[in-house]
Amino acid sequence: MAIAAASWMPIRVAIADDHALFRQGLRSLLTLRPEMTVVAEADQVNALHPMLADVDCDVLLLDLQMDRSSLADIGQLASKTRVIVVTASEHPEDALAAIRAGASGVVFKRFAVETLVDAIRTVADGHVWVMPTLHGAEAVEPALEPLTAREREIVRHVALGLRNAEVATRLAIREDTVKTHLNNVFQKLGVRDRVQLTLYALRRGLIGMHERP
Numbered sequence: 001m002a003i004a005a006a007s008w009m010p011i012r013v014a015i016a017d018d019h020a021l022f023r024q025g026l027r028s029l030l031t032l033r034p035e036m037t038v039v040a041e042a043d044q045v046n047a048l049h050p051m052l053a054d055v056d057c058d059v060l061l062l063d064l065q066m067d068r069s070s071l072a073d074i075g076q077l078a079s080k081t082r083v084i085v086v087t088a089s090e091h092p093e094d095a096l097a098a099i100r101a102g103a104s105g106v107v108f109k110r111f112a113v114e115t116l117v118d119a120i121r122t123v124a125d126g127h128v129w130v131m132p133t134l135h136g137a138e139a140v141e142p143a144l145e146p147l148t149a150r151e152r153e154i155v156r157h158v159a160l161g162l163r164n165a166e167v168a169t170r171l172a173i174r175e176d177t178v179k180t181h182l183n184n185v186f187q188k189l190g191v192r193d194r195v196q197l198t199l200y201a202l203r204r205g206l207i208g209m210h211e212r213p
Helices: 020-031 045-054 068-078 092-101 113-124 149-159 164-171 175-189 194-203
Strands: 011-016 036-042 059-062 082-087 105-108
Touching: 011 020, 011 045, 011 113, 020 036, 020 113, 036 045, 045 059, 045 068, 059 068, 059 113, 068 082, 068 092, 082 092, 082 113, 092 105, 092 194, 105 113, 149 164, 149 175, 149 194, 164 175, 175 194
Parallel strands: 011 036, 011 059, 059 082, 082 105
Antiparallel strands: none
16 A cells, blocks of 8 residues: 655745845755745845735745834734844844844844754744844853743743843842842853843743733
8 A cells, every 4th residue: 555755845935135146145055955945036125015925935034224114024024924034233132123023033144054044944833043142152052951940930021021120029029039030040041131131032932922021
């Protein structure tokens, strides 16, 4: 009795960048991957909306400057497909703003294509992808196990945007206790500030991409 082969579909990728050479190079690299196919390209944001209406796209690679109008574009596009922002900016604040606007991932342009491929696979599977260096992690990220249950609670609340006093109220503890726990968390995870901590929490699934406090 013959066994039917399992159905398999490649990840459908669209590319939006105003530099033609960058688009062409990226398309050439991605088409070498049997698990990916480039279904559309655009050189400006305005062309994306009709394009996404005409093609089925799993992941959109989007090059944008990190300003207010760009963030609004991310939000609109993210309602149609998963968005990875490919950017020259390496500021953690910009990455966090893109994620909060609706992007599922942020990748630096200077990184190798393997990094982008990893991001595409991760985002296509429904997860958030953030450059490890954005949250201060080394090549091997620290495990979550060193965090106590209380520290994880505090990380979640801080990553959702609550101030120390608000966290203290929610957990019925002193504000000084929150500060002490945060200092311990920063040291254990190797992060410098609340922005890096939030990106770490997103990457490791401690909070949802669009979760609110």
